[in-house]
Amino acid sequence: MKNNDNLAIKPSQNLHVGTALKIFEITIAAIQDPQESGTSVYYGLKHALNVVCDPDVFSKTTRKGILYALSHFAYNEHVLREDSLYSAEDGSPSRFHPSTPEHFLWYAEDFLEFSDLHQLVVSKSCRAYINEVSEKSSEKYESEDDYWEHEYYDYLRYENRRLRIAIDQIRKENKIQLEEISDLYLRSNSERVFNDRELCSWISSLIIEIGFPGETRKWIDRPKSWPTWLKRTLDLREKGKCANCGVDYFSDISITTHIDHIVPLSKGGCNDLVNLQILCETCNTKKGAYLWKVKSSIPKYISERLK
Numbered sequence: 336m337k338n339n340d341n342l343a344i345k346p347s348q349n350l351h352v353g354t355a356l357k358i359f360e361i362t363i364a365a366i367q368d369p370q371e372s373g374t375s376v377y378y379g380l381k382h383a384l385n386v387v388c389d390p391d392v393f394s395k396t397t398r399k400g401i402l403y404a405l406s407h408f409a410y411n412e413h414v415l416r417e418d419s420l421y422s423a424e425d426g427s428p429s430r431f432h433p434s435t436p437e438h439f440l441w442y443a444e445d446f447l448e449f450s451d452l453h454q455l456v457v458s459k460s461c462r463a464y465i466n467e468v469s470e471k472s473s474e475k476y477e478s479e480d481d482y483w484e485h486e487y488y489d490y491l492r493y494e495n496r497r498l499r500i501a502i503d504q505i506r507k508e509n510k511i512q513l514e515e516i517s518d519l520y521l522r523s524n525s526e527r528v529f530n531d532r533e534l535c536s537w538i539s540s541l542i543i544e545i546g547f548p549g550e551t552r553k554w555i556d557r558p559k560s561w562p563t564w565l566k567r568t569l570d571l572r573e574k575g576k577c578a579n580c581g582v583d584y585f586s587d588i589s590i591t592t593h594i595d596h597i598v599p600l601s602k603g604g605c606n607d608l609v610n611l612q613i614l615c616e617t618c619n620t621k622k623g624a625y626l627w628k629v630k631s632s633i634p635k636y637i638s639e640r641l642k
């Protein structure tokens with residue numbers, strides 16, 4: 336007899352691009368806003384470090400490191416956190432959640448698409464209701480009526496609470512699946528952040544205040560050797576060039592390279608991937624235990640366009 340297990344529908348392994356980008360946006364906004372990094376990120380990340388970080392930092396890739404914990408925080412804020420309850424410990428609504436009724440409708444539409452991509456359970460009535468609000472609001476938005484604006488915003492304000500409850504219902508009914516697919520988003524976000532060396536440096540400094548979970552020594556003692564995967568992961572980001580002077584060590588194999596702690600161990604830096612870069616021997620010797628401003632790893636043609 337044939338094994339029919341293979342025919343079972345499996346949750347999609349694709350990312351919902353809108354959600355993935357939003358998580359990235361939340362990560363960047365949160366850690367660079369002193370108000371956030373001083374409060375909600377501080378506690379959110381501290382909690383996530385304890386929950387998802389592996390104290391044996393050298394046995395895993397970005398899957399269980401600091402960036403993974405940071406992504407866990409952002410995923411919780413954007414995807415899992417229930418709105419109608421305002422479940423934050425201090426009772427305040429998340430600043431990262433869509434706050435205006437209009438933004439929340441866009442969020443709900445996006446969430447429905449995300450749910451379908453991952454084959455989450457959405458009750459007929461819930462789906463019909465979200466679609467109805469979506470359609471009616473578009474009608475009001477496109478209306479030629481002089482008072483369209485008034486009617487549009489009034490309508491969204493009126494439906495806001497029910498809409499939040501509807502989304503919370505989807506979250507509740509799919510709690511387990513939402514946690515199962517989280518790994519996809521956590522890894523994707525970790526990789527995005529990792530590729531931005533300046534952002535990594537920023538996080539490394541922030542993490543000193545937050546502290547490390549579990550067996551702290553492994554995070555802060557100089558390791559005897561580095562695992563191969565770690566060196567390879569850094570090589571990929573640096574594209575074979577010294578992170579400081581840019582000398583190409585892929586083409587010139589006579590150049591010796593070192594794995595450098597962006598924030599030196601003596602200044603509280605840690606061994607996690609977020610705090611590491613590759614320097615040529617000359618730069619590494621000059622740097623020693625100093626704290627240098629990190630150079631961007633974003634190619635010039637991109638960073639210039641962003642300005």
Ligand SMILES: [Zn+2]
Nearest residue numbers: 577580615618
């Ligand atoms: Zn160099």
